[in-house]
Amino acid sequence: MIKKILVATDGSVAANHAVRFACQEAKVHGARLTIFHAVGCDEMWLRSVATPRTFQTPPADYPISGEPFREAEFEASPERVKEAEEAMEKANAITREMGVEVETKILYADPKRYCFDPKRLIVMYTQEGGFDAVVLGSHGKTGISKVVLGSVSEYVVKNARCPVLLIK
Numbered sequence: 001m002i003k004k005i006l007v008a009t010d011g012s013v014a015a016n017h018a019v020r021f022a023c024q025e026a027k028v029h030g031a032r033l034t035i036f037h038a039v040g041c042d043e044m045w046l047r048s049v050a051t052p053r054t055f056q057t058p059p060a061d062y063p064i065s066g067e068p069f070r071e072a073e074f075e076a077s078p079e080r081v082k083e084a085e086e087a088m089e090k091a092n093a094i095t096r097e098m099g100v101e102v103e104t105k106i107l108y109a110d111p112k113r114y115c116f117d118p119k120r121l122i123v124m125y126t127q128e129g130g131f132d133a134v135v136l137g138s139h140g141k142t143g144i145s146k147v148v149l150g151s152v153s154e155y156v157v158k159n160a161r162c163p164v165l166l167i168k
Contacts, residue, residue: 002029006131008036008122008156011087014137018167019091022135023098025165034103034129035091037084038121041109044074074111119155126160138166 007022009015019035026033076084084106095102107121116124126134138153157164 002031002132004129004131004133005029005031005033006036006122006126006129006134007033007091008038008134008136008152009087009091010037010118010137010152011083011090012137012139014139014168015087016090016094016137018135018137018165019094020098021165021167023095023100025133025135026100027098031132032103033095033100034105034131035088035095036104036122036125037087037106038118038125039076039080039084039106039108040117040121041111041115042117043076043080044109044111045077074109076108119152122152122156123159126156126162131162133163133165134160135165135167138168 002025005022005026007019009019022033025031088104088106092102092104107125109116109121122134134156136153136156153166157166
C-alpha cells in the first residue's frame with residue numbers, strides 16, 4: 001500500500017508533469033506527498049573562513065583532512081538557491097491548483113558528512129524517509145538527448161528500494 005510518495009523536481013517540464021501525476025496518485029491512495037529538490041555536492045561552494053568572499057568547488061575526493069577543511073563552510077551559490085526555490089514554487093503552484101497538501105524539502109549536500117550528487121541524494125532521502133514510491137520526470141533540465149533515459153532517473157530506477165514511476 002502506498003502511504004508516502006516522494007516526487008523529485010528540478011523545475012523541468014517533465015518534472016512538472018511528474019508533480020501532477022504524483023498529486024493524482026496521492027489523492028487515489030490517500031498518501032502523503034513530499035516534493036523534493038536536491039542540490040548536490042558538485043553544486044556546493046567552499047567558502048574559506050579566512051577569506052569569506054573566496055569560493056571554490058569542493059575537491060572531488062572531499063573530505064580532506066587538515067585545519068582549513070575542518071573549519072570550512074559550504075553553501076550553494078545564490079543563483080543555485082534561487083533555481084531550487086523556483087523549481088519548488090512551480091511544483092507548489094501545481095499542488096495548490098490540484099488541491100493537494102504537500103511537504104517540501106530542499107536538501108543541500110553536506111560535504112562534511114557526504115559528498116553526493118542529486119541522484120544519490122534522491123535515493124538516500126527516499127530510503128531515510130521510508131517512502132513507498134518515487135515519482136520523477138524521465139528527463140530533467142540537463143537532458144542531452146530524448147533518445148536515452150536521463151542519468152538521474154536511470155540511477156534512481158536502479159538504486160531505489162521502492163517503486164519508481166517515470167513520467168514523460
